[in-house]
Structures are given as structure tokens and as C-alpha cells.
Amino acid sequence: MFEADSSFEGFVRRIEPRLHDALSAALGNYEGREATADALAYAWEHWPRIREMENPGGYLYVRGRHRGRQRVERQPLALIPADDVTTPWFEPGLPPALVSLPTQQRVVVMLLYCFEWTMSEVAGFLEISKSSVQTHAERGMARLRDQMGVRA
Amino acid sequence: MSTELHSQLAEYGRSQRAKRRPVGVTEITSAAAASTTTPNAPRAQSAEADVCETCGSDLTVFDLRDPVESPASPPRKRRAAVLAVAAAIVLVVGVVVVADQNDTNVETEPVTSATTPQPVASPSVTEPALPSD
Numbered sequence: 006m007f008e009a010d011s012s013f014e015g016f017v018r019r020i021e022p023r024l025h026d027a028l029s030a031a032l033g034n035y036e037g038r039e040a041t042a043d044a045l046a047y048a049w050e051h052w053p054r055i056r057e058m059e060n061p062g063g064y065l066y067v068r069g070r071h072r073g074r075q076r077v078e079r080q081p082l083a084l085i086p087a088d089d090v091t092t093p094w095f096e097p098g099l100p101p102a103l104v105s106l107p108t109q110q111r112v113v114v115m116l117l118y119c120f121e122w123t124m125s126e127v128a129g130f131l132e133i134s135k136s137s138v139q140t141h142a143e144r145g146m147a148r149l150r151d152q153m154g155v156r157a
Numbered sequence: 158m159s160t161e162l163h164s165q166l167a168e169y170g171r172s173q174r175a176k177r178r179p180v181g182v183t184e185i186t187s188a189a190a191a192s193t194t195t196p197n198a199p200r201a202q203s204a205e206a207d208v209c210e211t212c213g214s215d216l217t218v219f220d221l222r223d224p225v226e227s228p229a230s231p232p233r234k235r236r237a238a239v240l241a242v243a244a245a246i247v248l249v250v251g252v253v254v255v256a257d258q259n260d261t262n263v264e265t266e267p268v269t270s271a272t273t274p275q276p277v278a279s280p281s282v283t284e285p286a287l288p289s290d
Binding site: 045 | 161162163165166167168169170172173174176177178179180181182184185186188189
């Protein structure tokens, strides 16, 4: 086994929760974790280059999402296990409604409202403008309300 | 109702995070170590010593070991053989094409002497001189 230097350990501690949030939103629970591990392993292998990047989290997100996409396309997106009895109560229609959203809308809605990121954090991580984040969030929430029969 | 949707989403996110198993540094470095493409991994050391048995000089400087015994040799030889065959084929095809082109040029060359009608000397029509009385 190879020892990771302290800067890489700090990087993983800082970036892993956010990367995991974003990739779980994009790819589902299981694939999101796999993609996070893959992306961080890639970061370890290319650490001298990754450490110099301005937005390494965003880069690893794109890479992890690309690697995980082919696997996810072969099976339905699983955001939460249906037989998980430890899941606290929430509207049963919420996970399927989230799954039915286009990926970018789902990622933005989940980062903003499920994982409680700020608008600036989402825009910076995904490298899109705040107005795009706003648009995706509004459209995603409108779709969710429609599907769940919720009035604004 | 809309705020209820927001609170449900927040609850959903908390439950997702609570069930999550974070990816640790150890897991990452172990996976990278298992990969053969890891640039950070130290190179596998050869079992044989890199020192000349006779003079004791360091062989790693110029790599004096016999390349035939090196594991990288067979693919390199095969690649060289394939390249040689490909070059020979290209050469032969080129020669055939050039020769064919030369033949064609000879056949299509216009032969002016055979097709141009030769001027025929018209017989000079000379009136026979009338016998003078």
C-alpha cells in the first residue's frame, strides 16, 4: 500500500462529501459512491496535476459522472433502496419524481434543497452561471410539484 | 404545500447522507495500488542484479543486458516484422503502379506519322503541246 501525503488526505476530507453529494444526485446511491471512489483514485494517480487545478471537485465530478453513466444507463437509477426500513418518512412519490427529472435539474435540485448547498456553491462546483442554476432549480421544482400534485 | 416539499427534500437529503458510507483515503490508495497504471507507485524491481558480474559496473546506466532476454523483446520484434512486411508490400505495389503507368503512357502516345495522311503529289496535268502546223 502507498502512503498518501498529508495534502492529499486533506483534499479527500474536503472534497469527498461534496463529490459524493453531486455524484449520488446524478447517478444514484450505489453508483454515486462507486463513481466517487473512482474519481478520487484518479485524483491520487494524477495528484500533481489535480492539485494545481482551480476547481478539482468540478473536474472530478465530470470525470466520475462520465465513467458512471454507461453503467447507470443499463439499470434504473436507484436513489434510495425501496426496502430500507431505516428511511425516515417522506412522501413515497418523492424518489420516483426525482428520478424522472432530467439529470442536470435533479442534480441542481438535490444539491440546493436536499444537501442544502448555496446557489454560489452549486454554480462554482458545476461551473455554470448562477442564472443557469436558478433556471434548472425552478424548472426542476415545477416538475416535481406537477408530479406530486403540489400547488406552489 | 411548497414549503412542505422543501422540508421533505431536506429530510430526504439528510436520510441519504446518514446512510452514506464515505470513501476513505485508505480505500482510494489501495485501489490505486492495485491498478497497474499508477504513476505514483514504485516500479517493480527486477529480481536479477543490475550490476556487471565481471567488473561490477552499474548496468542500469546503459542497460547492457541482452535485449533478447528482456520481456519487452517479443512484441518489439513482432512489431518490427510487421513493419517490414508492410513496407515491402507498399514498395511492391508502388513499383507495379509505376510500371503500369509507364505502359499506359506508351500506349496512349499519339502516333502522328501513322494517322496523318501523307500529302499525295498530285499528278501534274500538263496539256500536251499541240502540234504546230
